Amino acid sequence: MLGLNKADLRLYLIVLGMLIFAPFIMNPFPEGSGLAQFNGGYPDLLQKLVIFGIFAVGFNILFGLTGYLSFGHAAFLGVGSYAGVWMMKLLTMNVVPALIISVLTAGLLSVIIGYVSLRRSGIYFSILTLAFAQMCYSLAYSVLTPITGGETGLTLSLNDPRVLGTSQTAEGNIPVPHFFGLEMNASSTLELGAWSFTFNTGYYFCAVVMAVAFYFAIRLFRSPFGLMLRAVKSNQARMSYTGLNARPYTLAAFVISGMYAGLAGGLMVAMDPLAGAERMIWTASGEVVLMAILGGVGTLIGPILGAGVIKYLESIISTINSTILHQWFAFLPDGLEDFVVAIIYPFVGKGWHLTLGIVFMLVVIFLPGGIVEGGKRIGNLFRRKRREETPPSSTTTPAPKPGE
Template sequence: MLGLEKKDFNLLLIVAALVVLAPVLLNPFPEGSAMAQFNAGYPDLMQRFVIFGIFAIGFNILFGLTGYLSFGHAAFLGVGSYAGMWMLKLLSINVIPAIIFSMLIAGLVSLAIGYISLRRSGIYFSILTLAFAQMAFSLAASVLTPITGGETGLQTNLNDPRILPGFLGGGSSADGNIPKPSLFGIEMTATYEISVGNWLWTLNWGYAICAVVMLIAFYISIRIFRSPFGLMLRAIKSNQHRLSYTGLNTRPYMLACFVISGMYAGLAGGLMAAMDPQVGAERMQWTASGEVVLMTILGGVGTLIGPVLGAGLIKYFENIFSKINKATLEMWFSFAPDWLEGILVSIVYPFIGKGWHLTLGLMFMAVIIFLPGGLVEGGKRIGDWVRGKRGKAANDGAEVKTPAE
């Protein structure tokens, strides 16, 4: 189906089902119950899940397939955001041109950066991309203020030109408010709530659009992984020198891969601008680049679904885990005697709430040390263990999934 093998098609179906059912699946706790704060099924967060999913899928095409570790990918996300934002201001409030342009501009920028950075490999490549990204960040925050809005960032305004005709989303809005990004008149923030019993599910147009885009992006990434082009990229990862000795010029392949990856980041940036029309330079900082590395590794580098899982996990932690406070903890441990409760709370407290980064760092280290294939490898090992085929089968699985080297 769709040019995919059965296994891949099933994977696509699973991801599609997860994405479609996300508003339900992510709200497992009834509204108003004590656990309701762990519900993640609100539009803003779900949009983040899929947008960062796209970002991580793109990063994985570069790092997972070729082993080139870029530490500056957030720059493309930021460039995409700015480009998308300007389209929303200049052309129309319709999100489609914004998303297309953000991909194009990010593609061009990544072509330029990739052309230079790919002259080196290994640690030098990482440092070069890092240097470019930091340059982009510093410039966006200072000198390029007329284009980027500097520290205040860029927003849509009431008197933006928006030159396209009205039915395409151009012009100014009728009611005198700042128009919201929309798709042929459907606003991204339009939301419908369905309540079933005590449960409340939120359906949101912005999420629907992000989800469709993400499924397309995921499909394309499967096609890339299974294509001769993808095979060539894997060959570069396993031994670039040997590939050169056979008379192949690896540069065009690497550059194409880098640009595709940059366009994915630009797409994610464009969607971010379309969902929430304000862009700031901090989106491009190198810690943001580090975040997408974390996502990809946590999920499972070089696997198809890993980056999406990793992105979801980190965003869930960032938004939900960080909200747990001392009172919640005390409630959880209230079954214990007072002295034990105090001890338990004081042990767990540093790892939750504002300290969620600590948990993230420890988790990340644990994954690198013990599970180089990330959550996907973990799931595989558990699966093998459950099936009672530990031993040889599990070892074979681990061999195949050895991540980027």
């Protein structure tokens, strides 16, 4: 079905299920309970999870398959955002033209950056992409202020022309991004007992885009093109002596992953129509590398999981403050309570990066294949137990397919 084999189809359906039911899955705790702090089912976070998931999936096409580690992918995300906002300023608040322009602009920029950077490999390639991204950031932050809004960022205003729409609504407000009339910020709430679930149009729009983007990623992984990209990572000399030119393959992978980043940038704008230079700063590029590695480089679902974990931790842990900590540990004797809170405090709130760093170190040291490898190990553990009960049927184990 869909041109996928059984395992891939199963994976795809799992992701679809996760996307559809995310407002439930991410909201497991009843409203008003002490654990409601950990609920992540609100639209803003769900949109972020999906958007960064797309970003990471695209990044993984380059890094996971070809092994070329780009440290400048945030530049494409940022450029996509700016292009999207401009489309909304000039043309229409419909998100479709904005997304198309975001993808194309990011694609164009990645052709230029990729063409130059791919003349080198390894660390030199990484440094070149980093340099380019920082140049883009500096341009956006200062030199190109008329286009990018500089420090304050690019926002919509009431005087924007919007040729195919209205400059302002009847009430005198800036119009809201929409998909052929479906407003992105519209939400409906479902109250079920103590639980409250929010369904947001913008989130489901992102989810549909993600479903399409992820489908293309699976097809690419299983295509001859995907095989060529893995060959680039494995042995470029042999590739060349087999009559294949590695350069256009890596450039195509670079551009495709740049376009995924542009798509993510465009979606950010579609959810919240503003763009700032800080989206292109080098830590943003580093973050997507962390997502891919945390989830599992070169696997299909890994980057989505990695993006999910990082964005969830960021949103949840950074909102925990000392008052909340004191509430949690109120059952301890006073002196001990203060002591425990003092120890935990640096790791929450503004210090959430410390927690992320520890999680990242643990994963890299104990699970070099990321979350996906962790899942696989647990799966094997169960399978072995079952096998001990029933005699083994076959002894040969085929090599694992990439992306499983």
